[in-house]
Amino acid sequence: ERSRPARISEVDSPALILRNVRQHNLDIPLLSIPLDRLVVVTGVSGSGKSTLLDDVLYRNLLRGRGRPADEPGVVASLEGGSLIGEAFLLSQSPLGRSIRSNIVTYLSLYTAVRSLLARTPRARALGLEPGAFSFNVPGGRCEACQGLGTVTVEMHFLSDLEIACEACRGRRFREDVLEVTWRGRNIIQILDLTVSEALEFLEDLPETAARLSPLVEVGLDYLRLGQSTATLSGGEAQRLRVASLLAEGRSARRAAAAGRKRSGGASSGPGTNLFIFDEPTAGLHPRDIHRLLGSLRGLLALGHAVIAVEHQLDFIAAADHVIDLGPGAGAQGGRLVYAGGLEGLTRVADSATGRALAARGALP
Numbered sequence: 550e551r552s553r554p555a556r557i558s559e560v561d562s563p564a565l566i567l568r569n570v571r572q573h574n575l576d577i578p579l580l581s582i583p584l585d586r587l588v589v590v591t592g593v594s595g596s597g598k599s600t601l602l603d604d605v606l607y608r609n610l611l612r613g614r615g616r617p618a619d620e621p622g623v624v625a626s627l628e629g630g631s632l633i634g635e636a637f638l639l640s641q642s643p644l645g646r647s648i649r650s651n652i653v654t655y656l657s658l659y660t661a662v663r664s665l666l667a668r669t670p671r672a673r674a675l676g677l678e679p680g681a682f683s684f685n686v687p688g689g690r691c692e693a694c695q696g697l698g699t700v701t702v703e704m705h706f707l708s709d710l711e712i713a714c715e716a717c718r719g720r721r722f723r724e725d726v727l728e729v730t731w732r733g734r735n736i737i738q739i740l741d742l743t744v745s746e747a748l749e750f751l752e753d754l755p756e757t758a759a760r761l762s763p764l765v766e767v768g769l770d771y772l773r774l775g776q777s778t779a780t781l782s783g784g785e786a787q788r789l790r791v792a793s794l795l796a797e798g799r800s801a802r803r804a805a806a807a808g809r810k811r812s813g814g815a816s817s818g819p820g821t822n823l824f825i826f827d828e829p830t831a832g833l834h835p836r837d838i839h840r841l842l843g844s845l846r847g848l849l850a851l852g853h854a855v856i857a858v859e860h861q862l863d864f865i866a867a868a869d870h871v872i873d874l875g876p877g878a879g880a881q882g883g884r885l886v887y888a889g890g891l892e893g894l895t896r897v898a899d900s901a902t903g904r905a906l907a908a909r910g911a912l913p
Contacts, residue, residue, distance in 0.1 A: 562586075565606070565629040572622030573600050574883030575874075581888070582606075584632060584821065584854035586869030587845060591859065591902040592886070595878030598858045602825050603638060606856075610636040610823070633823045633854070639790050640827040641783030648697065649685050653740065653774040656760045656793060659683070662739060662774075665731055665754060672729045681726050682736045689726040691717035740775030747774055759800060763792035767844045768837040784832040791844050794824065798851040824848060826857040830864050842867050862909050865902065866891065873900050 563584045570577040575597045582588060590598045605622030612621050613630050644650065653659045663679040666672055672681075681689025684696030693716035694700050702710040713719035720727060720737055727735045732750065734742075742750055744764045751757040764770060767788040772781075781789065826845075830838050838861065845855050859865055873887040876899040887897045894903040 563629070563632050565627065565632070567605065567624050567627055569625035570601065570605055570622070571624070572605050573597065574879055575600055575605070575622070576883050577601075577885045580872070580885060582856065582872070583870050584629070584823070585849070587842075587849060587867070588854075588856045588870045588872065589859050589865050589868035590856065590872045590874065591865055592874035592882065593876075593878050593901050594860075596874040596876075596882035598874055599827065601874065602827075602856060602858060607636055607638050607825055632821060634821055636823045636825065637794075638825045638827070639787055639829070641787055641831055644778040644781065644786045644789065648777045648779055650778045651740070651775050652744070652764075652772050652778065652789070654685075655778055655789065656764075656796065658754075658756055658760045658774075661754045661756045662736075662751070665751075666729050666736060666739075669729055669731060675725055675729070677726065677729060682722075682729075684721045690722055691720070693717065694721070696721050737775075740773070742774050743770065744772050744774070745770040760796050763795040763799075763844065763847075764789070766795070766840060766847070767792050768833075768840040782832060784829075787826070787829055788837075788841060788844070791829075791841070791848070795844060795847050795851075798848065798853065802851060821852050821854060823854045823856070826855070826859075828859055829857055830859060830861040835863065838864055862906055866906060871902070873897070873902050875899065875901060 565582040565584065567577065567580045567582070570580065574595075590602060592598055600622060605624050606627075608618040608621035609624060609627050610630055610633065611618035613627070644655065653662060660679070663682040666682050667677060667679040677689060680686055684690040684698075690696030691698075691714060694714035698714055698717065698719040698721040699711045700714050702712055704710055714721075717723070722736060727737065729735060731739070734750070739747075739750070744761050748757060748761050748765070764772065769785065769788055769792065772785075772789075778786070778789070829841055829845075833841065842864065845857070848855050857864070865871065868891060870889065871887065871891060871894055872885070873894065875882050875884065875886045886900050887894055887903070891906075894900060895907040897903050
């Protein structure tokens with residue numbers, strides 16, 4: 550079922566107000582960006598979408614907080630910045646090139662897994678501490694390959710060759726470490742579990758559901774715990790970031806609720822953060838787009854603000870508020886063609902986005 554846009558009143562909506570934006574081809578006298586709904590910025594390529602959100606909005610927000618940022622775009626004033634705690638720009642860029650970073654470490658779940666194995670009778674008999682089950686530090690990893698499972702053979706005039714480590718046969722750990730099992734699985738076999746398998750297998754860990762469930766929500770249940778983040782596609786990396794943010798936000802909300810319960814009073818809880826996404830649907834199947842929309846609404850439900858640059862029509866049709874730039878690219882773009890709910894977009898003659906939505910029948 551298509552994710553439907555929420556109908557939210559424009560009255561008294563918290564918003565960022567930009568006045569006289571004059572960066573590159575942008576010429577926008579006044580723009581209001583609501584913070585309590587899913588906002589999608591649309592327009593043909595070259596109409597100024599990335600310039601508006603990255604150069605102008607994001608960089609000026611960073612500068613306003615004394616954070617390092619490239620030269621911000623020109624805007625006479627930016628009002629409402631005090632409503633935002635932190636601003637995050639989530640692009641399709643990789644999470645990192647280190648092969649030591651994997652799903653379980655990125656989600657801060659590895660410590661719990663290692664502690665679980667260290668508490669087993671076999672680990673205690675061998676004197677193995679939690680650090681022995683990490684391939685990132687000495688103690689239990691294979692030192693011949695330093696826990697990588699492979700070694701590099703220099704080929705001089707050819708590209709270097711990666712081969713399985715002979716000492717550990719590619720298993721990354723010492724033999725005694727691999728003798729330790731939890732429910733029949735050692736550390737390597739646990740890291741080989743998919744996210745959906747791990748949710749069931751590691752149900753004894755309180756952190757498991759909180760950290761892994763958001764990955765299922767964004768359609769990443771097929772990833773393996775030990776999969777290197779360097780192998781993820783741009784779309785996978787962006788969804789992993791969303792899942793991590795959802796997990797952190799829910800954890801903060803639970804902590805705030807517990808604090809209120811203990812004190813018997815009110816608590817301010819986590820603040821509103823702004824998440825700016827650059828074409829989050831790139832490379833996604835329509836089913837995954839539906840899941841992604843659900844995750845973004847999850848961020849909104851946590852009290853955060855979400856803005857996305859997007860061309861995908863079904864995603865745009867799920868927006869609560871559309872900011873359409875154009876009408877063309879370059880010198881023919883940079884103007885505010887439309888800002889508001891979806892209902893009025895198709896009635897704007899200059900909007901290529903509105904015409905495409907009407908022709909596709911993508912509006913709910």
